[in-house]
Amino acid sequence: MALDVIKTTVSHDHCIGCGMCDAVCPYDAIEMIYNPVKEVEPSIDYDLCADKCSACVNFCPFTEEKIEAEADKLLALDNPNAHGVDGGNFYLAWDRDRDKRFRSASGGAVSAIATTMLEQDIVDVVFHAQMVLNDLGKEHYKVSVSHSVGEVEEKRSSFYAPISFSSAIKTLRRTDTRVLIIGVPCLVRAATELLAENKQFRNVRAYTVALACSHVTNGQFVDALADSEGVGYSPFLANLRDKTGAPNANAFNNRFFTQEKDLLIKSRFDTLFTTLWRNYFFSKNICFKCSDFWGYTADVSIKDAWGKWAADPLGKSIVITRNPEVERVLTGAASLEVQTLDYEEVIDCQPSTTRFKHDEVQDRIRKPVWAKENIRNGYLKLYLYAWASKRVYRLFGMRGLNLLLSLASMKGKARRFKRLVFSRA
Numbered sequence: 078m079a080l081d082v083i084k085t086t087v088s089h090d091h092c093i094g095c096g097m098c099d100a101v102c103p104y105d106a107i108e109m110i111y112n113p114v115k116e117v118e119p120s121i122d123y124d125l126c127a128d129k130c131s132a133c134v135n136f137c138p139f140t141e142e143k144i145e146a147e148a149d150k151l152l153a154l155d156n157p158n159a160h161g162v163d164g165g166n167f168y169l170a171w172d173r174d175r176d177k178r179f180r181s182a183s184g185g186a187v188s189a190i191a192t193t194m195l196e197q198d199i200v201d202v203v204f205h206a207q208m209v210l211n212d213l214g215k216e217h218y219k220v221s222v223s224h225s226v227g228e229v230e231e232k233r234s235s236f237y238a239p240i241s242f243s244s245a246i247k248t249l250r251r252t253d254t255r256v257l258i259i260g261v262p263c264l265v266r267a268a269t270e271l272l273a274e275n276k277q278f279r280n281v282r283a284y285t286v287a288l289a290c291s292h293v294t295n296g297q298f299v300d301a302l303a304d305s306e307g308v309g310y311s312p313f314l315a316n317l318r319d320k321t322g323a324p325n326a327n328a329f330n331n332r333f334f335t336q337e338k339d340l341l342i343k344s345r346f347d348t349l350f351t352t353l354w355r356n357y358f359f360s361k362n363i364c365f366k367c368s369d370f371w372g373y374t375a376d377v378s379i380k381d382a383w384g385k386w387a388a389d390p391l392g393k394s395i396v397i398t399r400n401p402e403v404e405r406v407l408t409g410a411a412s413l414e415v416q417t418l419d420y421e422e423v424i425d426c427q428p429s430t431t432r433f434k435h436d437e438v439q440d441r442i443r444k445p446v447w448a449k450e451n452i453r454n455g456y457l458k459l460y461l462y463a464w465a466s467k468r469v470y471r472l473f474g475m476r477g478l479n480l481l482l483s484l485a486s487m488k489g490k491a492r493r494f495k496r497l498v499f500s501r502a
C-alpha cells in the first residue's frame with residue numbers, strides 16, 4: 078500500500094503542522110489547512126497525488142519510525158539531559174538596546190543573530206514567524222519571510238501556535254538562496270533534512286536557529302485566553318510575552334492589541350495562561366512524544382534564561398552554538414552583550430522539562446497512556462487535559478473550558494484534602 082502523511086502521521090494525531098510534506102510534494106497535491114480544533118494539518122488531493130511517491134512521508138518529522146529513532150538516540154546517553162548540550166559552546170546573551178530587549182521574548186539573541194547575518198550578507202532571507210491581526214477562531218500567527226533588518230525587527234517575541242513553513246520553503250525550490258530558518262526544534266530538524274536531501278533544494282545554503290521548546294499549543298490556546306478576558310470580539314493581535322512593568326523576566330504579560338490601541342495587558346499569572354500552559358491544555362498531541370528540547374540539529378539553540386538570571390525583567394537568552402560560523406556572528410554582534418556559561422549551568426537550567434522530554438518520553442512512546450508508569454509520571458492526566466480541552470472548547474466555548482478547569486482543580490483539592498486527613502491521622 079502506498080503511504081502518505083495522512084496515513085502515517087495525521088491519522089495518529091502526530092502531525093505538528095510544519096508543512097514539510099507540502100513543501101516537498103512534486104505534484105503540489107498537498108494543502109495545509111486550519112482544522113476545526115485550530116491545528117494546521119495537510120489535506121491531500123488524491124487526484125493530483127499521481128504516482129503515490131511517498132515523498133511527503135520521507136520528510137515528515139513525526140512518522141512512527143522517526144519518533145522511535147529520535148527517542149532511541151537518548152537511550153545511548155548516560156545522562157539524557159546531555160541531549161543537545163554535549164558538544165556545544167554555551168553563552169548568556171542579551172541586547173544592549175533596552176527597547177529591542179523589551180520587544181524580544183528573552184534577551185533578543187535570536188533577532189540579533191538574524192539581523193547580523195543579513196547585515197553581513199551571510200544570508201539573503203530569514204524565515205521565522207509573525208503575529209496576524211485576526212478574529213477569534215482564525216490563525217493569529219503565520220510564517221514570515223524577511224529580507225531586511227527592519228522586517229526582522231518587527232517580528233520579535235515567541236509565538237505559541239502551530240505554524241506551517243511550507244509556503245516559505247517552496248520559494249527555495251531550484252534556487253541558490255542562503256536562508257536562516259528560525260523555528261521550534263521539530264521544524265528545524267525537518268527543514269534541515271529536507272533542504273539537505275531533496276534535489277529540488279540542492280543549491281540552497283541553510284543556517285538554523287532552534288527555539289528550545291517544551292511544547293506547542295494549538296490555535297485555541299490564544300483564542301481561549303482572549304475569550305476568557307473578553308477581548309476576542311473583534312480582530313486582535315496577541316503578544317503573550319509582553320514585558321510592560323514586569324517585575325522579573327518570569328512574570329511577563331499577555332497583551333492583546335490592535336494597531337490603534339491596547340485591548341488588554343495583564344500578568345500571565347492573572348490570566349489563564351499559566352494554568353493552561355503548565356497543564357498542557359490545548360497542547361499538540363505529538364509534543365508528548367517529542368524527545369528534542371533544545372533542537373540538537375540546529376546551528377544554534379536559544380532559550381529563556383530563567384532561575385537566577387530572571388531577576389532582570391528585560392530577560393536574557395541562554396545560547397548553545399554548534400557551528401563556528403554562526404558562533405562568530407553571535408560573539409561579534411555589535412548590539413549583543415555576551416558572556417560564556419559553564420556546562421553545569423546549562424545542562425540543568427530547565428530540569429523538569431528536560432526530564433519530561435528526554436527521560437520520561439520513553440514511557441510515553443513505548444507504553445500505553447494508561448500504563449502505570451504513565452499514570453505515575455502524570456502523562457495520563459496531561460493527555461486527558463490536552464484531549465478534552467480541545468473538544469470542550471470547540472463544542473461549548475468558555476463554559477465548557479471553565480467546567481473542565483473546575484473539575485481539574487477539584488481533583489487537586491480532593492488530593493490536598495486526602496493528604497491533610499491522612500497526614501493528621
Ligand SMILES: Cc1cc2nc3c(=O)[nH]c(=O)nc-3n(C[C@H](O)[C@H](O)[C@H](O)COP(=O)(O)OP(=O)(O)OC[C@H]3O[C@@H](n4cnc5c(N)ncnc54)[C@H](O)[C@@H]3O)c2cc1C
Nearest residue numbers: 181182183184185186187188206234235236290291380381
Ligand atoms: C512554542 C515555543 C515553546 C518554547 N518553550 C520554551 C521553554 O520551554 N523554555 C525556554 O527556555 N524557552 C522556550 N521557548 C523559547 C523562548 O520563548 C524564546 O523564543 C527564546 O528564548 C528566544 O528569545 P529571544 O529574545 O532571543 O528571541 P527574539 O529576539 O524575540 O526573536 C524571536 C524570533 O523567533 C521567531 N519566532 C517566534 N515564535 C516562533 C515560532 N513559533 N516559529 C518560528 N519562529 C518563531 C520570531 O519571529 C523572532 O524572529 C519556546 C518558544 C516557542 C516558540
